[in-house]
Amino acid sequence: MLRMLIMYVVCLSFVSCNSTPQYEDNLDDVDLYRFESWLSEDASNLIQQMDEYGTYESQFVGAGGSQSEQWTRYEKLKSILTLDELVLLTKHPSATVRAYAYEGVCSYHYDGSFNLLKDNLHDTARIETLSGCELGFTYVGDIMIYSYEAEFIYEYPDTHQTEWDELNDLLTNTPNLVLMHQAAIKD
Numbered sequence: 675m676l677r678m679l680i681m682y683v684v685c686l687s688f689v690s691c692n693s694t695p696q697y698e699d700n701l702d703d704v705d706l707y708r709f710e711s712w713l714s715e716d717a718s719n720l721i722q723q724m725d726e727y728g729t730y731e732s733q734f735v736g737a738g739g740s741q742s743e744q745w746t747r748y749e750k751l752k753s754i755l756t757l758d759e760l761v762l763l764t765k766h767p768s769a770t771v772r773a774y775a776y777e778g779v780c781s782y783h784y785d786g787s788f789n790l791l792k793d794n795l796h797d798t799a800r801i802e803t804l805s806g807c808e809l810g811f812t813y814v815g816d817i818m819i820y821s822y823e824a825e826f827i828y829e830y831p832d833t834h835q836t837e838w839d840e841l842n843d844l845l846t847n848t849p850n851l852v853l854m855h856q857a858a859i860k861d
Contacts, residue, residue, distance in 0.1 A: 798813045
């Protein structure tokens with residue numbers, strides 16, 4: 675009897691561990707609400723707090739350069755989510771969550787980061803930002819470009835020059851694209 679119970683537990687854990695879907699190639703078909711039900715309570719709470727706070731902050735903010743609470747939430751979230759889960763969160767209804775999710779994806783140096791960026795270039799949800807003492811607004815697509823630049827272009831300029839050239843071409847020649855990066859390139 676004990677042997678059957680052990681076999682049952684082993685089989686059940688094998689099935690449940692291998693049932694997590696891989697979303698990186700098919701994000702448009704994702705049911706985010708179903709996905710969120712798989713998240714741990716800690717992850718769900720962090721996502722909700724980030725969404726409610728609503729501001730995209732750099733690591734240090736304010737006149738004294740204090741550690742940002744929002745950035746701390748992002749770091750905690752990134753430490754408990756998988757790369758696949760972060761990729762999926764780039765489709766979250768909250769602009770703040772999407773921006774931080776893409777930042778997390780780039781921090782993994784994920785090979786699909788550039789394609790994910792191209793898929794999200796038209797994300798013109800305005801988001802409040804705080805970097806150091808500077809409060810402002812920008813678009814989620816711009817934050818994604820900044821994240822990509824920081825993790826790939828500045829660290830590995832020779833390796834990613836083709837993507838950088840393609841991005842500049844897209845920003846210059848894509849009609850109805852409203853991003854601050856586009857205006858900077860055209861000027």
